[in-house]
Amino acid sequence: MFEPIKNKKIHQQVSEKIQKMILDGELKLGDKLPAERKMAEMLDVSRTSVREALRSLEIIGIIESRQGEGNFISENFDQAGLEPLSLIFTLKNGKFRDILEIRNILEIEAAGLAAERITEDKKEVLKDLLDKLLKADSEAERVEIDKNIHYKIAEFTNNILILNILETISSLMTYFIEDARLKIIQTLKVDNLLEEMHKNIVNSIISGDKNKARKAMKEHFNNVYLSIENNEEFDN
Amino acid sequence: MFEPIKNKKIHQQVSEKIQKMILDGELKLGDKLPAERKMAEMLDVSRTSVREALRSLEIIGIIESRQGEGNFISENFDQAGLEPLSLIFTLKNGKFRDILEIRNILEIEAAGLAAERITEDKKEVLKDLLDKLLKADSEAERVEIDKNIHYKIAEFTNNILILNILETISSLMTYFIEDARLKIIQTLKVDNLLEEMHKNIVNSIISGDKNKARKAMKEHFNNVYLSIENNEEFDN
Numbered sequence: 001m002f003e004p005i006k007n008k009k010i011h012q013q014v015s016e017k018i019q020k021m022i023l024d025g026e027l028k029l030g031d032k033l034p035a036e037r038k039m040a041e042m043l044d045v046s047r048t049s050v051r052e053a054l055r056s057l058e059i060i061g062i063i064e065s066r067q068g069e070g071n072f073i074s075e076n077f078d079q080a081g082l083e084p085l086s087l088i089f090t091l092k093n094g095k096f097r098d099i100l101e102i103r104n105i106l107e108i109e110a111a112g113l114a115a116e117r118i119t120e121d122k123k124e125v126l127k128d129l130l131d132k133l134l135k136a137d138s139e140a141e142r143v144e145i146d147k148n149i150h151y152k153i154a155e156f157t158n159n160i161l162i163l164n165i166l167e168t169i170s171s172l173m174t175y176f177i178e179d180a181r182l183k184i185i186q187t188l189k190v191d192n193l194l195e196e197m198h199k200n201i202v203n204s205i206i207s208g209d210k211n212k213a214r215k216a217m218k219e220h221f222n223n224v225y226l227s228i229e230n231n232e233e234f235d236n
Numbered sequence: 237m238f239e240p241i242k243n244k245k246i247h248q249q250v251s252e253k254i255q256k257m258i259l260d261g262e263l264k265l266g267d268k269l270p271a272e273r274k275m276a277e278m279l280d281v282s283r284t285s286v287r288e289a290l291r292s293l294e295i296i297g298i299i300e301s302r303q304g305e306g307n308f309i310s311e312n313f314d315q316a317g318l319e320p321l322s323l324i325f326t327l328k329n330g331k332f333r334d335i336l337e338i339r340n341i342l343e344i345e346a347a348g349l350a351a352e353r354i355t356e357d358k359k360e361v362l363k364d365l366l367d368k369l370l371k372a373d374s375e376a377e378r379v380e381i382d383k384n385i386h387y388k389i390a391e392f393t394n395n396i397l398i399l400n401i402l403e404t405i406s407s408l409m410t411y412f413i414e415d416a417r418l419k420i421i422q423t424l425k426v427d428n429l430l431e432e433m434h435k436n437i438v439n440s441i442i443s444g445d446k447n448k449a450r451k452a453m454k455e456h457f458n459n460v461y462l463s464i465e466n467n468e469e470f471d472n
Contacts, residue, residue, distance in 0.1 A: 025326070028327065161325065162334075
């Protein structure tokens, strides 16, 4: 059968070539790319095509262009800006419930994995954050530390995908309900419930008890759900 | 304190403007964008900047450019090509274990959610796929149907993020170990274990029993892990 010949634009082919080199390990974190003129020669395409390909990789956060220095493979993916996932989420009418649901699933397991894999120096990091949370004297500060504790737990799973997905979801959450975390924290503030829960989470992870860690995180999310149910602003 | 003024390039600003319009719901699935010349006028920037911004959004799969018709907000995200997650995964030295671990976590919960939320017509879809799996007469065919069953379960959670993340991870898996699924299936083929497991998964989801569905999927992954441990090719 005749199938349509896929008509790929040159800049797209250049971009895919660079992506393939990354996937094949030929280009690594922080590597400098050849000059645009040089790349155009090597690939036998126009400089415009090379520039377009580089721009698109810059936008998805894979390439960093430094003024006067050239193009590099990013070392810092935090600046990746709004990610495709956020856009697809919006276009497909994603719900706030979807975000909470996946955080719930991933963070409970992340707590368990972190408990299994945490090292002594990483325990100190969590202890330190907990200490700061208990001493914080503003709501905004508590929001930041809370976020950081969850981030560190994800990091301590040693699973790049869990960390990366939770990071993306966290920025999605920030975009959709900028002050959700603040509101949840305010609701849970009653009886120092929030501090109590994070103390449980951190201590059970430090103790290395997988099931206790999962249970502590589960309880935390149950409370988050309860606080949301009592908060009419989250109805959507 | 003086902080560096962030020097954002014009094409980047244009891209962010379009992304923001999507996030704000001003641009929807399938919408046609104004002509490039028109957009340049409206935003008071050069046509080159508009074109560069559109190209980059095209590469991340958000915009579709149709020859002679113009630029549209994509309706089909499957063609998004290699995604940033794959690149970041490679650059950060992600391991095969990471992929399996997150699939394990997400798919067990997906089975539970699908059992809770499945409708009558969706039950027919699963039954039909199971039937095809049992009747398939080639290994390649079974691989395809197996993939499809997992995809449908993710879809039936009604959670856009779960579906999207599992899709991305699935393509990651395909890239890294193209024939992993085939090998796993071959190993599990003994005693028709694979067919038996998928029968259990599908039937428990159809029965609407959340816990049974989670248990069936968990058992499936336990077997996948076992088959991998006995397969030295997956050591990395």
